[in-house]
Amino acid sequence: MTNTTAKTRPRTTATSKPGGRPKAEQPRDKRLNLRFSDAELADVAIKASAAGLKPTVFAREAALGHPIRALPSRTNAAAISELNRAVVEMRRVGQLVNQLARANHRDSAFVDFWTEIGRDELQPAIKQAEAALAKVLGE
Numbered sequence: 001m002t003n004t005t006a007k008t009r010p011r012t013t014a015t016s017k018p019g020g021r022p023k024a025e026q027p028r029d030k031r032l033n034l035r036f037s038d039a040e041l042a043d044v045a046i047k048a049s050a051a052g053l054k055p056t057v058f059a060r061e062a063a064l065g066h067p068i069r070a071l072p073s074r075t076n077a078a079a080i081s082e083l084n085r086a087v088v089e090m091r092r093v094g095q096l097v098n099q100l101a102r103a104n105h106r107d108s109a110f111v112d113f114w115t116e117i118g119r120d121e122l123q124p125a126i127k128q129a130e131a132a133l134a135k136v137l138g139e
Contacts, residue, residue, distance in 0.1 A: 034059065041055075047068075050070040051068050051069065051070055053068070076135075079132065079135045079136045080136060082132045082135065082136075083129075083132040083133060083136050085128075085132070086125070086128045086129035086131075086132040086133075087129065089125045089128060089129070090125050090126070090129050092125075093117070093122050093125045096121060097117060097122070100113055100114065
């Protein structure tokens with residue numbers, strides 16, 4: 001049984017356009033296989049990552065003597081450290097809030113502490129985290 005509803009148009013070389021990527025003047029169609037030890041391959045991968053390149057592109061550029069520059073680092077270690085401290089503080093306050101919530105559900109007399117926790121503990125921790133995150137993202 002043939003499908004007569006699907007019409008196929010024969011492709012002729014005179015009227016059809018070539019598809020795909022345009023041909024380069026000097027296509028890279030030759031291969032060179034290299035062997036690396038685990039340590040060497042890890043070193044190449046680290047250097048390629050620092051340059052923002054794939055390891056194969058990095059190896060080709062290095063083999064041809066092309067200059068390879070590392071991407072500028074966008075991280076500020078001090079800002080990241082400050083953000084980590086803010087996260088630790090937020091975690092501490094979160095644990096305190098959890099303990100108070102549990103006590104509250106057990107009908108303990110800790111209801112009065114919610115205002116203190118919000119005012120004295122939680123608000124400063126949130127402001128610290130916001131400032132640290134803004135510092136990291138602003139870099």
